[in-house]
Amino acid sequence: MFDEASQQALMQEFFSENREALDRIERGLLQLESTPNNRELLNSIFRDMHTVKGNCRMMGFERLEELTHAAESLLDLMRDDKLVIDILIGNQLLSVLDTVQRTLQTIEQTGSEGEVDFSPLIFQLERIQGQSGADKAPTTGGNEESRGVVDLGAEPSALRTDGESAAGRIDSIRLSIERLDALMNQVGELGAVFNQLKYAISRNPSQMDQSLESLGQQIQQLQGEVLQYRLQPIGRILDTYHRLVRDLAVETKKKVVLDLVGEETEVDRNVLISIKEVLGHLIRNAVDHGLESPEERSSRGKSPVGRVRLTAEQKQGQIYLEIADDGRGIDVDRVRAKAIDRGLITSEQAAEMREAEVMKLIMAPGFSTVEQVSKISGRGTGMDVVQAAIDKLGGSVTISSQGGRGSSFRLRIPQTMAIVPVLLVTACGETYAIPQVSIVELVSYHGPEVSRNVEGKMQSPMVRVRERLFPLVALRQVVTSLEDEATVTRSVERIQAEPALHVVVVQCEERIFALDVDGIKEPANLVIKPVNRIFADIAILAGTAVMPDGSVSFLLNVPELIKV
């Protein structure tokens, strides 16, 4: 392809660049053995090995390419934390360097790689890779990573299934024998405490309380342990969205970058499964409706490449997920007009609504009546599906938007659904559970305090807590049927005349209100089950739990209470 002089110049460059890189790798490896956590060093070793491999390929030295490729794959596993350098690995890599150096000399003298057999060395490298516990690394074709690697020459269809299966595998978990042993130990202790209790009951009643208490502790520990195992990094589902965004970008002829932040955030397996589709929906919405075309973006002085950022973080038992785009933002006036048009609100209501409330209408059933049949998810759904799924998880959605700058959907969902810390309260003789996370504080007023702190504001009762007035919502009114409502509804004057008033101040997003309950019982950790089908349509109930006495109590859905 080139003349003699060019070819010679290329070979010169081949030798000198490779030797420099090999020298650096050697120094780096020696240093890495004493500082195995030096990421920067590891990255630069990897890059140098990558360069050497690329150079060998470029100049047609296929066997050297194969050898350096195997070494590069090994380094890649180290970058992925699947392997840590030790003396054995260090020695193998150093002998790769020696072999490459020697072969370069041979090439310099004879023009070819010579007859030395690299396969024993390659075999050794692959054996170490196999021991790393990583998925069986492909011996050829891998490069940037040992898994999920695409050969650009391959058929596009071949690379699709691969990523799906790797990232979508959330129906099983791996547990180390050590953790299993720890569980076994705990179960053993549980048995021992149970025997103590049995003994106490039959022979030594004075020990009963103590035995019961340690039994409770054991169970709680076991619960905590098992819950831990259910938690999985959210990154396992986030990976699949790269594919989604790519397909959407091609379909809509937009240019999109998807940023993922907080992939290590841990979420309960069940929650993970439920939010997978929700997030996909929101991402689709962001690309479809949020982002402008590259031309429109350029004409507005924005980057032609739109950005969708998915952030996951965990705070106090809650998972916060945000899908933000830098697109055109939500046109509040258009949403308002469309909602009136669809009959969701009247124009009088629309005039009174705040922007945040108007934006929430996007998620209302019936807002997007046009079936948006998507090639990606394969069926048509409006944004109300998102709201419904989040409600079911006991979470909430906040929408914000800036015209021309983009919009963001912020979801809050409980990290785990199985056990929820709650406060038990009573109303109309039934016990209800309020999630601790939504409780601000508890206040009880007695005697004359009641009338001092309750007042009416436009016919609605309000209660004063620490110099602030909050709307007072009576739980008994919320939970009774319509026909009985008249008997339980109490005027401001009636409430003021009560001998005592117990309120639970609850908060949902930015709204705070006081829940008037008949009695405040104790806090508890409840194992929450989904609501029975008969009650499934009752939005204010988020789940059920069996109480110690065998009765059933309901977990209240605080965001829904506010709507009532």
Add this chain to the structure above:
Amino acid sequence: MDKKSVLIVDDSSLARMMVRKIFATRFTEWTLIEAKDGEEALSLSDGSLHLALLDFNMPGMNGIELAEKLMVKHPSLAVYLVTANIQERMHQRAESMGIGFIKKPIAESKIADILQQVA
């Protein structure tokens, strides 16, 4: 006709030399701008660029990160990643940004195809 310019970014000097030689022998109507990493590429790029050929694995920012910055700076620039094989999510990420691919090792015929597309 004005000369068109192409930006080559690769941390391997051999790789850059290879592309330089190919352009110097076959596509003499193109002016080459070379950079060894993303930072240098950004400082050298200007509005006269038509095409950018980027390595993926480089010190500092990788090829996709660089592509994004270049596309912001020069919206009409055609950007290609030169790579043998790439992690699937990176591949999808690049495609969703409208970045093309040239399979390594780079060769005259592959460059000819690209030049035809951007011409």
